[in-house]
Structures are given as structure tokens and as C-alpha cells.
């Protein structure tokens with residue numbers, strides 16, 4: 016007597032439509048929201064929103080310290096409220112990301128043991144590795160791999176993440192004030208790793224070139240293994256153009272997006288200004304790669320570039336040349352279903368929405 020159940024289920028589906036979740040990526044200069052749901056095995060983007068704050072560009076004019084580029088909490092609340100209202104989001108349940116520079120992350124290798132023993136070991140290890148009093152941080156850990164050492168001992172690799180409680184409280188306050196229910200928080204590298212490397216056995220270096228900072232994550236098969244970070248990023252590129260050409264930051268930002276790293280003709284000067292910054296970013300990525308490869312006897316096989324900086328014209332071939340590894344632009348949309356009307360936009364939106372989509376997928380897995 017199974018058949019009569021079906022209409023009933025269909026009715027229930029109509030009454031209780033599929034639950035959706037919001038992935039909210041609060042960057043230094045922008046907020047992105049992706050609303051996702053699961054339809055059997057398929058993850059689907061049903062809505063998205065993107066707000067950029069141009070206030071930082073004005074501040075860039077006289078700011079030397081990158082920390083002053085940050086949006087203020089009150090600005091974030093206002094922008095979030097606008098996004099929620101204007102995008103017509105269905106859900107208020109959200110997952111948000113914490114930038115790599117706000118968390119302390121380290122990969123530890125310990126003998127394989129039970130979950131409970133691993134938990135105890137992590138509490139103990141945390142005391143040694145975290146540069147803040149244990150009472151001031153929230154600790155999280157997850158197993159990311161196993162290997163056998165040269166002596167034949169089985170070792171587990173555990174990623175230890177600690178976030179200052181103050182930071183967590185700040186997010187809770189912001190989300191509450193914006194009318195959203197913050198269900199979970201994670202460092203942004205975890206979200207990028209999930210959406211860009213799940214199902215891929217090749218070790219990937221993810222270079223997230225944002226506005227204030229570049230996050231470097233090494234990931235494999237959906238798991239984050241290693242992280243690094245540099246303060247050189249999209250904002251530094253804009254700043255170097257503005258001071259090199261003695262023009263206003265707003266104009267420098269437009270020129271950067273228009274011309275990119277094209278090394279010919281009248282555009283040559285722009286590349287000359289930007290390449291040294293790109294080289295600093297790439298050198299840091301190489302350093303992280305070397306540390307990972309030496310420490311964990313594994314090789315990085317490819318590079319994926321995300322963040323708004325991935326849209327800089329010419330940046331993908333440049334990074335590929337310098338790193339000597341196959342390099343592509345992040346394409347999180349290839350992992351999900353999305354409205355067909357978005358097709359012309361996904362190539363450019365992909366790198367910018369990587370974290371938001373990775374977050375949205377978290378609660379659906």
C-alpha cells in the first residue's frame with residue numbers, strides 16, 4: 016500500500032517547501048549572500064545578493080594601514096539589512112565565514128586514536144599552539160587525513176582552528192541586529208575547500224585574492240589542510256596604481272578592472288606597477304606550498320584562483336607561469352544548479368561567490 020502515500024508526500028512538500036540556507040560572506044569591502052537548497056542529490060542556488068561598499072576606496076586615499084579599510088560593524092549591519100530586504104531571501108538561517116586573518120589554524124599530526132581521545136589531545140595541544148589564553152578562544156578541530164610515517168606508524172592529520180570569542184560574539188551581534196539567525200561560523204578556507212575540491216584527489220592550492228587580504232589554502236577532496244595569508248591583495252593593486260600614476264583611488268580601481276595585466280602598448284605601465292605586487296602574493300603562495308610539501312610529504316598539483324582578484328585580466332596565465340602549475344579561475348557554479356538566466360554571469364561571479372556558495376552548501380551536506 017505504498018502508492019497512496021505519494022500524493023500525501025507531495026502535499027507535504029508544498030506545505031513545507033524545501034528548506035533553504037544562506038551562506039553569508041562578509042568581506043572587507045563587500046557582502047555576498049547565496050541562498051541554496053538541496054533537491055535530492057542536487058544542490059541548487061535559488062537566490063543571491065551582492066553589495067559592495069565604496070567607502071573603503073575613499074579611505075584608501077589616505078590609509079596606509081590596511082586595517083582601516085575594514086567596514087565598520089554598523090555599516091555591515093546596514094548593508095546586511097538592505098541585502099535581506101532587496102534580494103527577497105526566503106530563509107533567515109545563515110552560515111557565515113571568518114577571514115583567515117581572524118583565526119589561528121594549524122595542522123597537527125598525532126597517532127590515530129578514538130574520537131574522545133583525539134578531542135582530549137586537541138584541548139591539550141591547543142594550549143601549546145594557540146597564542147591566546149584558552150578561555151578567550153573557541154576551539155574546533157577536524158580530521159583531514161591519515162598517513163603512515165617512515166617507521167610504519169599510522170598518523171592522523173588534524174586541523175586545529177581557534178577563533179577569538181570576541182570575534183564570534185561580534186558576528187552574533189551583527190547577524191541578530193540584521194534579523195538573521197546565525198547557525199554556524201567557519202573560517203573561509205573551509206568553505207572554499209568544500210566547494211572547489213570536493214571529489215578531487217589532486218592537492219589544490221586555492222588563492223583567494225580579496226580586497227584587503229589574500230588567503231592561501233591547501234585542500235584536497237573537500238578538506239582544508241593548510242592555510243596562509245598575506246595582506247597584499249586587490250586593494251594593494253589599486254593603491255599602487257593610484258600612487259604610481261598620481262590619480263585618485265576610484266579612478267585607479269576602474270583602470271585596474273578595465274585593463275588588467277596586459278603587457279603591451281599604452282597598458283604597459285599599469286602592468287609594470289601591478290606585477291611587483293602580484294609577485295609578492297605569488298611568492299607567499301610558493302612559500303606556503305613549500306612548507307606544506309616539506310612538512311606533509313605531499314605535492315600540490317594545481318592552483319585555483321578565487322576572490323575578486325581572480326577577475327583581473329591576465330592574472331590566471333601569469334600565476335600559472337610563475338607557479339609552474341596548472342591554474343584555473345574558481346568555478347563554484349559548476350558544482351550546483353542555478354537559474355539559466357545567470358549563465359552569462361557565472362564566469363565573473365564564480366570567484367567572488369566561492370566562499371558564500373561553499374558556506375551555503377555546508378548545512379545541506
Ligand SMILES: Nc1ncnc2c1ncn2[C@@H]1O[C@H](COP(=O)(O)OP(=O)(O)OP(=O)(O)O)[C@@H](O)[C@H]1O
Nearest residue numbers: 042043044045225226227228249322323324326327
Ligand atoms: N574585474 C576585476 N579586475 C580586477 N580586480 C577586480 C575585478 N573585480 C573585482 N576585483 C577586485 O577584487 C577585490 C574584491 O574581491 P572580493 O570581493 O573577493 O573581496 P572581499 O571578499 O570583499 O575582501 P577580503 O576577502 O579581502 O575581505 C577588489 O580589490 C576589487 O578591485
Ligand SMILES: [Mg+2]
Nearest residue numbers: 042043225322
Ligand atoms: Mg573575501
